[in-house]
């Protein structure tokens with residue numbers, strides 16, 4: 001355990017770390033983050049005894065740092081510094097062997113069998129065993145970093161102090177190192193204190209994070225509490241955005257570059273629309289941020305091109321995604337850039353409606369076939385995956401900036417308007433005979449230009465929600481009426 005109490009560290013008369021009080025617990029991965037010059041390295045040096053405390057005190061396992069002899073301290077604590085020394089002409093195994101120095105007795109300092117075993121294990125763990133006879137100088141920056149980590153591990157420390165350990169490492173070695181550190185905190189009760197510049201690595205791997213600014217503590221807490229948009233934007237003086245990691249409950253930080261890419265005065269005007277029996281295709285100069293359940297491009301993505309493709313009612317593909325990619329390529333479209341839906345519904349029935357008012361500026365596309373109409377409250381009575389034809393595909397384009405919560409509200413608003421239109425057109429569930437709420441394979445997309453006016457909400461209480469609901473409702477009714485008329489004509 002490390003305890004720092006009211007710790008101040010100085011260069012000359014300048015405080016570079018000021019009045020820090022905190023504890024690092026045994027078996028914890030403790031991250032230190034902060035802008036350049038905020039005192040991260042100075043703090044690490046103070047903990048390792050390399051810089052004296054100008055004020056306050058540091059204790060390691062309840063004993064003042066100054067009361068440790070250098071050998072005692074080297075058994076307790078190993079350091080991986082920021083700048084890897086390069087002056088060695090030693091071989092890799094000789095460098096790692098230096099880590100055993102605190103365990104060697106007498107002036108002869110022989111390496112014992114146990115030393116050799118520890119050295120070998122440290123090199124295996126860091127994937128440096130294959131370089132054992134190579135001179136350190138002949139290794140790359142990342143390889144050298146791993147050798148110095150092996151030397152630190154050879155010290156068999158309880159505490160590992162790391163200054164930007166992932167600095168020279170490629171992505172896979174960064175992951176390997178941080179995964180290994182995490183594992184060692186559990187299996188060996190190793191305590192890790194690490195300076196990290198990469199906020200996402202800090203988020204993914206640290207139990208707690210200390211955020212420093214000009215030598216002072218801004219926050220010390222779990223990644224979710226420290227990595228807050230406003231707090232980081234203030235400290236780092238830059239625009240950034242926080243998201244949730246898609247597969248683990250940790251925050252992710254993304255930068256927002258000022259690349260000058262601006263949407264035109266109305267992003268809707270820049271949409272080119274092609275409406276045929278084969279497809280409804282829209283293309284745009286700028287990208288739209290989309291949330292959808294499309295065949296290609298689902299989830300949150302950015303897209304230039306949007307395709308709602310008509311397929312035959314007997315359409316079958318072993319891998320529909322692959323088949324769709326091939327279709328797009330054949331038509332000269334980039335499959336990564338295209339949001340793609342498909343439908344067996346006739347596209348001649350589809351509606352494309354644009355808001356009449358200047359603001360909020362919206363465009364809606366709806367295609368619908370309802371032979372597959374389902375009442376959601378009765379759907380549990382139907383067999384799983386009963387296959388009939390017909391889908392309602394809805395696209396909503398909003399010229400404005402939406403937070404993610406507003407996307408979810410827009411989805412709800414669009415769905416409610418759809419259900420109401422089905423009700424008013426008396427579209428029924430073929431099995432129960434009750435009014436349908438949708439079809440069983442519906443798809444939806446909400447797209448926003450992410451430029452211009454900010455719309456924090458899109459529920460039906462807001463002007464955006466009201467207009468969105470009106471357009472989806474009217475578009476649905478027009479489409480359903482055309483659909484019914486065509487079927488009626490055929491009868």
Ligand SMILES: Nc1ncnc2c1ncn2[C@@H]1O[C@H](COP(=O)(O)OP(=O)(O)OP(=O)(O)O)[C@@H](O)[C@H]1O
Pocket residue numbers: 011016034035036037038039040041042043
């Ligand atoms: N040897 C030194 N002599 C005088 N001042 C120093 C020395 N080393 C660092 N400083 C100063 O101490 C302050 C803190 O530096 P430190 O290296 O601890 O910051 P850091 O947060 O690790 O920065 P970076 O992210 O750039 O590595 C800076 O203002 C720096 O200029």
